[in-house]
Amino acid sequence: SDTIRNYLLQPVAGSALRLLQGLGALDSVFDLAENWQAFNVLIEACELSRDQERLASYIDRFRPSDFHLALFDYYRQKGQWDKLLKVWGVDAELRQYLKEHNRRMAGVHCLEGAAEDWQPAVDFLQDAAKQEKDNLALKMASLSLAKLALLGKQSAAPVPTDQIKNIDKELTIAEAQRKYWPEKVVQDPQRLILDLCDCRAEAEKHHHLERFEWALDVNTNRDATEEDRQRCLLKIWKAAWDVEKQEWATLDDLIREGNPDPEMNRRIRNSLFCSLADSAAGEEARLSLQTFDELTHQPQLAPKCRMRLLQAVRDVLPQGRHGCAAMC
Numbered sequence: 001s002d003t004i005r006n007y008l009l010q011p012v013a014g015s016a017l018r019l020l021q022g023l024g025a026l027d028s029v030f031d032l033a034e035n036w037q038a039f040n041v042l043i044e045a046c047e048l049s050r051d052q053e054r055l056a057s058y059i060d061r062f063r064p065s066d067f068h069l070a071l072f073d074y075y076r077q078k079g080q081w082d083k084l085l086k087v088w089g090v091d092a093e094l095r096q097y098l099k100e101h102n103r104r105m106a107g108v109h110c111l112e113g114a115a116e117d118w119q120p121a122v123d124f125l126q127d128a129a130k131q132e133k134d135n136l137a138l139k140m141a142s143l144s145l146a147k148l149a150l151l152g153k154q155s156a157a158p159v160p161t162d163q164i165k166n167i168d169k170e171l172t173i174a175e176a177q178r179k180y181w182p183e184k185v186v187q188d189p190q191r192l193i194l195d196l197c198d199c200r201a202e203a204e205k206h207h208h209l210e211r212f213e214w215a216l217d218v219n220t221n222r223d224a225t226e227e228d229r230q231r232c233l234l235k236i237w238k239a240a241w242d243v244e245k246q247e248w249a250t251l252d253d254l255i256r257e258g259n260p261d262p263e264m265n266r267r268i269r270n271s272l273f274c275s276l277a278d279s280a281a282g283e284e285a286r287l288s289l290q291t292f293d294e295l296t297h298q299p300q301l302a303p304k305c306r307m308r309l310l311q312a313v314r315d316v317l318p319q320g321r322h323g324c325a326a327m328c
Contacts, residue, residue, distance in 0.1 A: 104142050107125035118149045125146035126143075136185075143170050173192070176192060
């Protein structure tokens, strides 16, 4: 009897149970495991025989002995979260278990419940997104589900718009990383901005502008003081101009070599965009607000990204033609 008991209380390999099933001895295994409350054996045998009714009966029968916790552990250790979410009759215990072991799944569990569970779902999912450092896709999935829960809650009661906006901000930052480095671990927004501004690997100019556009979006949506955000905007501007300056120099050489019209070359090299950029990117750059507004009415500034970059400069300029402000 002791030998059987010790055997049953050890994790039983599936192959051993399959052998017993093949010999028609699985019912005997159930009887012995029930007698000794060898929960792991009961769970494995139920899974092997696909007997969900028997499994559900054990949840109720052995509830005082925490059979449900053994079942939760079994599914978690095997990564079978879908089965874990389908365990019925112990909702409160399951929610607490998921809260401790997988807050994203706790949020999903709440979503599958009643309407009043939507706010707990939002809380669990946002916590899961905040804690996720290794998998960008899981972070984005948690944020998307949190937004879905808020929208569901909104159908029944008003939801502060800031809650949805905050999730949208986090999704924008995550999307900026997914665009270029989907396989990387989740990056800090400031680190992400630096990487986006490093365009040495990009050959096409329009790709440069796209990356700076994303850098601007990340800076706008990240959690930071206005002063810190403004400093970062100027860094993005300077990084953008380093790229633009190289492009203008290349264009200058091409026109000098192949275009017979010297006026075109002069207009490009002396464009107000070039003058403005040189002023704003210099170590001692100073510029007045009135002069800035005059300079920005140029066709070279049409692309949206350029105007957003220039706005970063404008926001820190003083009033008047002769006022000045340090740009770095």
